[in-house]
Amino acid sequence: MDLDYFFQLFLGGMTRGSIYALIALGYTMVYGIIKLINFAHGEIYMIGAFTALIIVGALGMTGLNPVLIFLIAGVIAVLTSAGYGVTIERIAYKPLRNAPRLSALISAIGMSLFLQNYVLLAQTSNFLPFPTLIPEFKFLANAGGIISSTQIIILATTALVMVVLTLLIKFTRIGKAMRATSQDRQMAQLVGIGINKVIAFTFVIGSFTAALGGVLICSHIGQINFYIGFIAGIKAFVAAVLGGIGSIPGAVLGSFVLGLTESFGTGYISSDYEDVFAFLFLVLILTIRPSGILGREKKAKV
Amino acid sequence: MLKLEDVVTCYGNIKALKGISITIQPGEIITVIGANGAGKSTTLMTICGIIPPRQGKIIYEGQDITNAEPDKIVGMGISQVPEGRRIFPFLTVQENLDMGAYLRRDTDGIKRDRDYIYELFPILAERRNQAGGTLSGGEQQMLAISRALMAKPKLLLMDEPSLGLAPIIVQQIFSIITKINQENGTTILLVEQNANMALKVAHRGYVMETGRITMEDTAKGLVSNPEVKDAYLGV
Numbered sequence: 001m002d003l004d005y006f007f008q009l010f011l012g013g014m015t016r017g018s019i020y021a022l023i024a025l026g027y028t029m030v031y032g033i034i035k036l037i038n039f040a041h042g043e044i045y046m047i048g049a050f051t052a053l054i055i056v057g058a059l060g061m062t063g064l065n066p067v068l069i070f071l072i073a074g075v076i077a078v079l080t081s082a083g084y085g086v087t088i089e090r091i092a093y094k095p096l097r098n099a100p101r102l103s104a105l106i107s108a109i110g111m112s113l114f115l116q117n118y119v120l121l122a123q124t125s126n127f128l129p130f131p132t133l134i135p136e137f138k139f140l141a142n143a144g145g146i147i148s149s150t151q152i153i154i155l156a157t158t159a160l161v162m163v164v165l166t167l168l169i170k171f172t173r174i175g176k177a178m179r180a181t182s183q184d185r186q187m188a189q190l191v192g193i194g195i196n197k198v199i200a201f202t203f204v205i206g207s208f209t210a211a212l213g214g215v216l217i218c219s220h221i222g223q224i225n226f227y228i229g230f231i232a233g234i235k236a237f238v239a240a241v242l243g244g245i246g247s248i249p250g251a252v253l254g255s256f257v258l259g260l261t262e263s264f265g266t267g268y269i270s271s272d273y274e275d276v277f278a279f280l281f282l283v284l285i286l287t288i289r290p291s292g293i294l295g296r297e298k299k300a301k302v
Numbered sequence: 303m304l305k306l307e308d309v310v311t312c313y314g315n316i317k318a319l320k321g322i323s324i325t326i327q328p329g330e331i332i333t334v335i336g337a338n339g340a341g342k343s344t345t346l347m348t349i350c351g352i353i354p355p356r357q358g359k360i361i362y363e364g365q366d367i368t369n370a371e372p373d374k375i376v377g378m379g380i381s382q383v384p385e386g387r388r389i390f391p392f393l394t395v396q397e398n399l400d401m402g403a404y405l406r407r408d409t410d411g412i413k414r415d416r417d418y419i420y421e422l423f424p425i426l427a428e429r430r431n432q433a434g435g436t437l438s439g440g441e442q443q444m445l446a447i448s449r450a451l452m453a454k455p456k457l458l459l460m461d462e463p464s465l466g467l468a469p470i471i472v473q474q475i476f477s478i479i480t481k482i483n484q485e486n487g488t489t490i491l492l493v494e495q496n497a498n499m500a501l502k503v504a505h506r507g508y509v510m511e512t513g514r515i516t517m518e519d520t521a522k523g524l525v526s527n528p529e530v531k532d533a534y535l536g537v
Contacts, residue, residue: 173404180390180401187388190350192376192405192453 017259022213023236026206042233048211085207244295391435402452
């Protein structure tokens, strides 16, 4: 029983970590490229979930196979969110690219508030139920409720996304251009990299994974409202900082560390302090390693 | 080939270039010499479109590139070896070279040029899978030059390639500059504080002082000019 409980917490933590990782990727990549904390990023996750909910509602009346509905809704949600991500960059950040960094940061906070209220007005402030579309896998019948089918899907999807993203960044032309741009933007321009394209692409990828996280978690938890992006966004941001902001493996590692800490903390200590664990851990890690677990030491440029 | 007409470039309200005119013919090695803060690097950054000029015109091969985007300008055949080398520190040597060829699509040609570079600088071949940031200063300068060459530039801009390097490496760098010019017919605009060396390899030169061109002559003419001797050659 005790061991079952442990595994349940472990898998719960991994699931949380997966979702944080999908969001944190966007934070860390955008920071790596334009040195901006994109505070509107959590909202992309929320918009992804809402788009999926709307599509699911619309398709629910057609009597299609629920899994198919889920897939269609997921694809549309992810594409829509990518559109939102790029648009946000275009209107809120691009005009400020040569402005002091604080200006863009404030613009990001503004964008976050705007998007929250936009969804609040367009939808409602109440929690909306997200229908169960994924059936329980048969082979889980013997697992004794340690893991659910949505959890398996979340873990598998996240793993797949990580692998694809790693390959993309390591080996493709655009991936190399992204790394070059994050290391020296001006030099990237001097070798002919169109940095506007690279930045837009970064927002597409970041929004894509965040929205994926949004859709997956809602199908797991079964309810959403306009505020989910804020709290998940903050947590994922903490995860990104924990791992070392700007580092992609760092964001993933930070997310799993954070997810597991929260899960074990709430499971063994008290669920009242759920959000405290995240920040407590952040403070602890940053005291020992100020640039995060896998963060690069900052070299001062003279 | 390249013509700057009365170019003014500013950082905020500070004029870094106060109306400079430079003409470069195809196949030439041109040097711009001058003290720190004269505006030499700004001139190169202005040509590359990083800091567009406030006034004046830049004409390259008959086309106005005054307000063109940097990637367009690179695509037209202008590459820069910037001051301080600016190697991508966490990309490998080979990836740095690939970045130099970013706008090229001819895979075979890129491979051929890469092999040529490795032949020219065997040390880079040896370190091809090492991160660029781990190379020594001289190796980084070779990599920076190689990266720029990978774009197959018609006009190569070089900013202080000798800065901070041991005399023997400086000799090597300058002989490579001559070689690039003679073998590939690449036009070179060389910005240098090391006027002695620069005037040895250049055909013509400009002297820059606080944002203005104060002198313009053949390299021989400048070397024998008493004012230049006094101020820049230290003889």
